[in-house]
Amino acid sequence: MQKTVYNKGSYNFRNNVTIDWCPGCGDFAIVTAVTQALSKMDMDPTKVVAISGIGCSGKTPHYLNIAGAHTLHGRAIPYAVGVKLANPDLNVLVMGGDGDMLGIGAGHFVAEGRRNSGIVVLLYNNAVYGLTKGQAAPTMPLGEKVKSIPRPSILGKINPSALALASGYTFVARAFSSEIAQLSDIIIKALNHKGSSMIEVLQPCPTYNDVNTLDWYRKRVYKLENDKSWDPEVNSADEDEEKFSRAYETAMTWGDKIPIGILYKNNIIPPFTERLTSIVPDYFKYPPANQDICDKNGYTLVDPFKTFNEKVID
Amino acid sequence: MHEIDINLLVGGPQGGGIDSSANMINMAFSLAGYYIFGVREYHSNIKGRHSYIHLRIMRRRPGSLKYPVDIMVALDPDTLFEHMHDVSKNSKVIYDSAFEKFDLSQARMILPDTLARIKEELSKNNLPLNAAGVLEYYHSHGIKTISIPFDKVINENVPEGPSTRYYNTLGAGVTLALLGLDMDHAIAGIKYAFRKKPAVIEPNVKILNAAYDFVDKLGENIANLETYEAKPRMLLNGNDSVAIGKLMGGLRFQTYYPITPASDESNLLENHEEIEYLSEEAENLRKGGLVVVQTEDELAAVNMANGAALTGARSATATSGPGFSLMAEGISFAGMTEIPVVITFYQRGGPSTGLPTRNGQADLDFALNTGHGEFPKIVLSSGDMEECIYDAMKALNYAQKYQLPVIHLIDKTLANTMDLVPEIDVKKVKIEIPEYNNDENNYKRYSLNTSNGVSPYGVFGRDVFWMTGDEHDELGHVTEDPEIRDKMMEKRMKKLETAAMEIPLEDKAVLYGNKEADLTFVTWGSQKTLIMDLIDELKKENINANMLYLKMFEPFPSEFVESILGKSKTVIDVESNMTAQAAKAIRLNTGIKIDNYILKYNGRHMTIDEVLTATKNIIDGKSKMEVLKNGS
Numbered sequence: 001m002q003k004t005v006y007n008k009g010s011y012n013f014r015n016n017v018t019i020d021w022c023p024g025c026g027d028f029a030i031v032t033a034v035t036q037a038l039s040k041m042d043m044d045p046t047k048v049v050a051i052s053g054i055g056c057s058g059k060t061p062h063y064l065n066i067a068g069a070h071t072l073h074g075r076a077i078p079y080a081v082g083v084k085l086a087n088p089d090l091n092v093l094v095m096g097g098d099g100d101m102l103g104i105g106a107g108h109f110v111a112e113g114r115r116n117s118g119i120v121v122l123l124y125n126n127a128v129y130g131l132t133k134g135q136a137a138p139t140m141p142l143g144e145k146v147k148s149i150p151r152p153s154i155l156g157k158i159n160p161s162a163l164a165l166a167s168g169y170t171f172v173a174r175a176f177s178s179e180i181a182q183l184s185d186i187i188i189k190a191l192n193h194k195g196s197s198m199i200e201v202l203q204p205c206p207t208y209n210d211v212n213t214l215d216w217y218r219k220r221v222y223k224l225e226n227d228k229s230w231d232p233e234v235n236s237a238d239e240d241e242e243k244f245s246r247a248y249e250t251a252m253t254w255g256d257k258i259p260i261g262i263l264y265k266n267n268i269i270p271p272f273t274e275r276l277t278s279i280v281p282d283y284f285k286y287p288p289a290n291q292d293i294c295d296k297n298g299y300t301l302v303d304p305f306k307t308f309n310e311k312v313i314d
Numbered sequence: 315m316h317e318i319d320i321n322l323l324v325g326g327p328q329g330g331g332i333d334s335s336a337n338m339i340n341m342a343f344s345l346a347g348y349y350i351f352g353v354r355e356y357h358s359n360i361k362g363r364h365s366y367i368h369l370r371i372m373r374r375r376p377g378s379l380k381y382p383v384d385i386m387v388a389l390d391p392d393t394l395f396e397h398m399h400d401v402s403k404n405s406k407v408i409y410d411s412a413f414e415k416f417d418l419s420q421a422r423m424i425l426p427d428t429l430a431r432i433k434e435e436l437s438k439n440n441l442p443l444n445a446a447g448v449l450e451y452y453h454s455h456g457i458k459t460i461s462i463p464f465d466k467v468i469n470e471n472v473p474e475g476p477s478t479r480y481y482n483t484l485g486a487g488v489t490l491a492l493l494g495l496d497m498d499h500a501i502a503g504i505k506y507a508f509r510k511k512p513a514v515i516e517p518n519v520k521i522l523n524a525a526y527d528f529v530d531k532l533g534e535n536i537a538n539l540e541t542y543e544a545k546p547r548m549l550l551n552g553n554d555s556v557a558i559g560k561l562m563g564g565l566r567f568q569t570y571y572p573i574t575p576a577s578d579e580s581n582l583l584e585n586h587e588e589i590e591y592l593s594e595e596a597e598n599l600r601k602g603g604l605v606v607v608q609t610e611d612e613l614a615a616v617n618m619a620n621g622a623a624l625t626g627a628r629s630a631t632a633t634s635g636p637g638f639s640l641m642a643e644g645i646s647f648a649g650m651t652e653i654p655v656v657i658t659f660y661q662r663g664g665p666s667t668g669l670p671t672r673n674g675q676a677d678l679d680f681a682l683n684t685g686h687g688e689f690p691k692i693v694l695s696s697g698d699m700e701e702c703i704y705d706a707m708k709a710l711n712y713a714q715k716y717q718l719p720v721i722h723l724i725d726k727t728l729a730n731t732m733d734l735v736p737e738i739d740v741k742k743v744k745i746e747i748p749e750y751n752n753d754e755n756n757y758k759r760y761s762l763n764t765s766n767g768v769s770p771y772g773v774f775g776r777d778v779f780w781m782t783g784d785e786h787d788e789l790g791h792v793t794e795d796p797e798i799r800d801k802m803m804e805k806r807m808k809k810l811e812t813a814a815m816e817i818p819l820e821d822k823a824v825l826y827g828n829k830e831a832d833l834t835f836v837t838w839g840s841q842k843t844l845i846m847d848l849i850d851e852l853k854k855e856n857i858n859a860n861m862l863y864l865k866m867f868e869p870f871p872s873e874f875v876e877s878i879l880g881k882s883k884t885v886i887d888v889e890s891n892m893t894a895q896a897a898k899a900i901r902l903n904t905g906i907k908i909d910n911y912i913l914k915y916n917g918r919h920m921t922i923d924e925v926l927t928a929t930k931n932i933i934d935g936k937s938k939m940e941v942l943k944n945g946s
Contacts, residue, residue, distance in 0.1 A: 017791055054783075069621075070783065070784065072783060075613060078614040078621060079624075081607075081614075082620060082625075083624055085605055086567050086623075086629070087625040087626075087774065111610035276605060279588065280588050280603030281588070282601065282603070287605075288602065288605050288622060289626050291566055291601065291602040293628065297744075298747075301589075302590075306590055308554070311554060313546065313549055313734070314544070
């Protein structure tokens with residue numbers, strides 16, 4: 001099978017598809033941060049894919065010059081996991097909104113923590129469902145009233161970073177769409193992390209959310225890495241309890257001060273792909289996407305009487 | 315010579331050893347050169363509820379089961395009451411003497427309505443509502459009952475106990491002895507059944523000896539079965555067969571969420587994730603393995619399979635009705651974005667949770683109409699083990715070749731049918747690799763420059779392209795342009811025409827039996843082999859029948875079906891549902907309306923005796939619609 005060849009180094013990760021997000025949307029920053037990260041890493045464009053669900057966030061893959069799947073509402077994670085496990089060679093980015101990931105797709109968001117497949121989830125948090133005209137998303141606090149809803153929200157909120165930690169993601173970070181360099185740096189670190197990452201991106205929705213605006217966030221966010229003693233990395237089991245608790249507490253910090261940066265990075269929990277090698281030893285060498293399934297004449301390589309010997313009576 | 319034809323029923327509490335009992339019987343007869351055919355019936359329950367295995371033993375390969383049975387083994391008192399009508403004159407009923415003290419007021423696991431019916435039947439016959447009553451019922455109907463003091467026999471031979479551990483072997487042993495199978499083969503059967511637990515072989519053989527001694531003293535042999543040379547054969551059910559076919563067909567990624575009666579397929583695949591390869595030349599091949607993922611739900615199952623398929627890996631999932639309902643959106647997406655994926659759909663009794671462990675063929679309409687919008691998909695169905703295997707391979711081929719979702723229908727009866735398969739032809743189905751794109755930097759995943767609707771294939775990891783569930787342009791970007799919309803719709807649907815043209819007729823529908831028959835059965839799924847047996851039975855009564863057997867419902871073999879039914883004299887549609895969905899598909903595609911129906915929707919497997927009676931009622935003009943009732 002002949003492969004598509006691209007020149008590295010000078011590759012433009014942004015294609016020429018017109019972006020149709022509202023002016024001032026936080027989503028632009030994510031496209032910029034992703035393309036910056038991929039360029040900086042000198043990523044082979046055939047080795048990275050972008051997978052999204054539905055909503056404004058869902059359009060992101062179309063704007064990137066890498067393979068992209070714009071899938072179903074809530075289901076981006078299962079698609080991404082399918083791609084990753086069938087071809088662990090690939091770097092898999094998931095772009096999902098707060099509604100996509102924590103509303104309709106919450107089950108997958110949680111389940112992925114258990115798997116730790118090695119995908120990078122970018123969760124666009126603007127507290128509203130933008131494309132359907134601003135309904136409350138699962139990240140909107142109880143009692144908040146933004147201009148697109150008729151009365152204060154009577155639903156409580158989910159804290160995405162805290163939920164990611166509780167679910168088992170081994171890399172959890174919170175970023176802010178105005179801090180593109182930090183976000184880009186976090187994306188690079190997440191892509192280099194073996195397990196699954198969840199990056200919550202705080203961002204404004206200038207059209208529907210008139211409460212959590214750019215200024216609102218700017219006044220509140222502070223970078224964790226500015227504190228030189230901040231070390232979110234877990235490299236041995238004995239430091240996990242303390243670092244996890246601190247990460248969780250930091251994730252839950254919300255209000256006048258909102259921390260951004262890497263909250264937690266566990267390097268010792270093996271990703272799902274590594275766990276698979278206990279069952280299929282040469283899984284990394286010949287993953288499902290890269291195997292011969294027939295001989296040169298097109299005949300099967302599996303002898304049923306031999307392979308399923310336990311079913312044979314003789 | 316009279317043809318050997320033994321029908322058996324082994325009943326007992328779920329989780330109480332009927333499986334191993336049946337297994338010993340199966341192994342012994344298989345090794346003695348017989349064919350066995352069986353179906354397992356059980357409640358949605360882990361331990362205690364009444365379950366049973368219906369078996370048939372013949373020299374030729376049977377394709378159906380028959381009531382009344384010749385021998386019924388009761389491993390619980392419930393069996394004696396639940397199957398009063400499944401035995402007849404000359405049948406033998408084996409039970410534990412301890413059951414003689416049983417009173418129906420102690421019956422905890424018989425369902426209230428069933429219990430009421432049993433009580434009514436006994437009362438009608440002026441019999442007491444206890445074991446004495448039911449035994450008297452059997453005696454008055456000329457049925458021989460054989461009381462065995464299970465605990466006593468077991469304790470005398472294997473005193474270390476617990477005796478309950480050997481009930482299954484004693485039941486199986488008495489059955490084998492009554493049928494006069496020689497001791498060597500009976501022992502071989504036991505050894506085979508316990509080949510993974512060698513430590514338990516010795517005590518079980520002791521119990522087997524005791525069973526043979528017991529029957530010897532009784533002098534009640536009903537047969538003296540000869541033994542024959544037996545070639546190696548595989549004892550498979552429908553779940554096994556699909557799993558085998560998928561692995562042979564190049565499946566390398568399977569997802570599932572646990573559901574009856576589908577998960578056994580995935581569980582077998584989980585045991586074979588490291589694949590053993592066939593040929594000598596395999597040394598030089600890229601080996602690897604199968605990845606099986608148990609997902610968080612069926613939404614993840616279908617969409618993760620879709621995702622894996624994007625990388626070029628052959629990918630599938632397996633589910634049943636409730637899970638398939640959740641998969642509908644993912645199937646529509648696969649249709650829209652042209653993802654090659656196979657969904658094996660094990661039908662059970664619906665609607666909703668329905669009869670989770672019972673049979674049904676009521677999801678054909680649903681499979682055909684699943685997913686919103688209009689998109690091409692292939693819907694095929696299998697009717698026996700070989701078809702399960704080869705169709706699973708073909709389904710993977712179709713998915714790749716036409717880049718679309720393929721729905722492979724199996725019914726619960728077939729999934730749980732035990733059948734001995736003499737051979738599997740590894741060269742029967744060639745693996746067809748799709749044509750990949752070769753246009754390095756200007757790849758159009760959805761190129762309209764195609765005459766058959768199929769655009770050059772591309773995969774993540776090799777090519778850069780986009781895909782979306784929105785209507786899209788050739789590159790895979792969202793578009794709402796009205797002209798492109800029309801062209802894309804037409805391109806996608808064109809693939810169905812291509813498939814209809816390329817897939818050979820024998821993979822869509824087959825006419826079995828004499829072309830000029832007076833009677834034509836129309837059926838699909840697990841009734842295939844039953845009707846084939848029935849055609850032979852009818853021949854004995856000078857009734858000339860054939861069968862139009864349907865295998866593919868999309869694309870539908872309209873012309874062929876029309877050519878057969880257009881000249882058939884009497885047509886009977888046989889299905890395990892209430893609304894005759896295959897007949898509906900025929901009418902939809904050909905305009906032909908079938909007049910006679912044999913339907914069953916109580917969730918139990920069809921048996922040949924009830925279909926025969928129903929057929930005669932229709933031939934005799936007594937009715938046009940027969941609803942079958944067999945089964946406990």
